[in-house]
Amino acid sequence: MAASSSRNGANVLDLKCDHFVEPQGDQRASIVWLHDKDGNFSDSVQYVKSLKLKNVNWICPPIVYTNTSYDFGSNIKENDREALDSAAKYVADILLREPLNVVKGVGGFGMGAVVALQFATNCALGHYPINPRVVVGINGWLSIVGSITSSIEYTVGAVARAASQRIFFTCGTEDRLLPYTREEEVLESLGEAGYGQVNLSIYSWLSNEHHLHIRDMLKLWLELKLPITQTPPLR
Known part of the structure; x- marks a missing residue:
């Protein structure tokens, strides 16, 4: 097993990814699914199996960014951001x-969702030669550094x-996970940044x-x- 790297409480496991839920039919999509800081890849495997999507290759790596010490919003520490970027790069690889x-996608729970959303942001900014079609963040939050809108607008x-x-x-x-307190502000932030359709649900408790x-x-x-059903997906 490869060693892990740690910076100020942030931990990214550098392990070979060999945990899959293979498609039962033709492979039409590949989705990386990331577990929360208190879970492991087996939790991801059980969850994606419960979705029963036959044409998806699910990849559930034993990796998660675990630090929860930083302030939300623009006050994320540089070391924390580096660890998040490292985890996002792992997903890209x-x-x-x-x-x-x-079709490619990414998703996860909690800190896994944080990595998924960081990966999506980095893809939009052109950090990797890939861009996900679908991005899922369950009980996670956006790791915003400065203005997403300005970063998107000024990047070719x-x-x-x-x-x-x-x-x-x-x-x-x-859980106070979001750097915003109102649903409208979340939607407005993503909308102004130019992201595609956003399905956002906020619960008082889960x-x-x-x-x-x-x-x-x-x-x-x-x-x-x-494109995982016999009929074309709705848009």
Whole structure:
């Protein structure tokens, strides 16, 4: 097992990714799914299996960015940002090994969602030669450094890359995970930055019933946004 790297409480595991839930039919999409800081890849495997999407190759790496010490919003520390970028780069490396003709996506829970959203932002900014079609963040938040809008506007090609992404985003308000307090501000921030369709649900708290509801919503959303059914997905 390879060693891990740690900076001020941030931990990114550098491990070979060999944890898959292979498609039962033709592979039409590849999605990296990341676990929360208190979980592991087996939690991801069980969750994506429960979605029962036959044409998706799920990749559940044993990697997560674990630091939760920084302030939310623009006060993220430089070392924390470097660790997030390192985890996002790891996701990019995984997806770049997948077939060129399949749709790419990323998602996760908690800190895994943070990495997924960081990866999506970095893709929009052109940091990697890849761009996800779908991005899922469950009970996570955007790691905003400065203004997303200005970064997108002043980066060549970023507007088009952001516009092609579809985002499914949920959070619990009692956890205070978001750098914003109102749903309208979250939607406004992503909209002004030029991101594509955003499905955002905010819950006062996340019970088991809510998790099941979110899972059903996510399954339907992925079926609509990805070419994984016999009929063309709705737009």
